[in-house]
Amino acid sequence: MKQGTFKLKNRLGIHARPAAEIVKMSSKYNCKVVFEANGKKAEAKSVLMLIAIGAKKDTEVFLSIEGKDEQLLFEELAEYINKGFYED
Amino acid sequence: MVGIVIASHSRKVAEGIYDLATQMTGSNHSIVQAGGMDDGSIGTDAILIQQAILSADQGEGVVIIADLGSAVLSTQTAMELLENETIKVVIADGPILEGTIAAAVQASIGATLDEVVEAVESARDVLKLI
């Protein structure tokens, strides 16, 4: 299991576009990926649930990944999140 | 890729949902909007929906998401017109906007017809307010 906490950098946080991108990135690996924020959990296979956790700028998001390529995926997602989803 | 048809009484609604969905999928999609009547007025047109299904099909089947009441009737009529074609067509039961978004993202990552249908159905349960 790989876990980590991130503070979101971009203004809109996990809105539609990055949510879709997270789904796509996660789908390449056979891992269980869960985002948690604002007391809500979302599996990275559901774009609607990711949007529904309502994570915005400065929200602390907890990410946990479990599976064969958990390290690889964690690094990819960590970069994506830390780069503010390449927005702003 | 599984095709998606947005069947709404309103062309503006269908186009708007199409815009949202394709913003998330990028150009990698097979989504076709089928909203309103051909003169732009409110209503559903089974022939328009039938044509949309044919356009959206890439060989892996098509999922249709409809808005209200008679959009379902028109969609079922369109499906019956296509009975002799080999396209696998399913109406998925979920809210039109959120359902299409979920379906679009899944289809774009190579989901199967059943998985895309499931994505639409999952949209029924997602609560929005924090």
Add this chain to the structure above:
Amino acid sequence: MTTAIYRCLEKINNAIADNKTFLSDLDGAIGDADHGINMARGFGEVIAQVPQDEEDISIVLKKVGMVLISKVGGASGPLYGTAFIKAAGAVNGKRVLDLDDIIALLEACLNGIKMRGKATVGEKTMVDAIEPALSALKEGKEKGKSIGECIELACKAAEEGVEYTKTIRATKGRASYLGDRSIGHQDPGATSSMIIFKAIKKFYTDEIE
């Protein structure tokens, strides 16, 4: 030279156009006030698009159905449209209709509507006008009545069906959201069916008899 079937469709179109406001007002009471507008649009397109000289009645009926499923806009599009498409199947290749054909045609219409709308009698829909009309046709035939007499009986039965819809609550379509408040209002779909039957009767009386 226009065919009889085309002129019959013209009579239907005229009757629907004449009753456009009436039908929309009925629909306004228990629906979204567009039944008359939708039907007028649909049948207007039927007259514009259906060939005037096609003698094969099944080809004409199929075309009527295809126009209606595209041009009506509301639920009556797929319902009436499916009815006409199925009716075409019941009179394949025919150029003249006898009483058996008319009964088969109406039965196919009714079954098409029931299949598409998943309605039965007593749910305050067009089925409440059409099913009694079909029964009346069949009874008329049993009793050895002429085509004209049977059509007259069917019209009466449809009228009674429409009156019956006033007494029950809606369980289908937009009107169903009103529940008991829909009681006392006649169903717009049953009414437009009755108007169509009466137009057919008028055509038969004016032209055939």
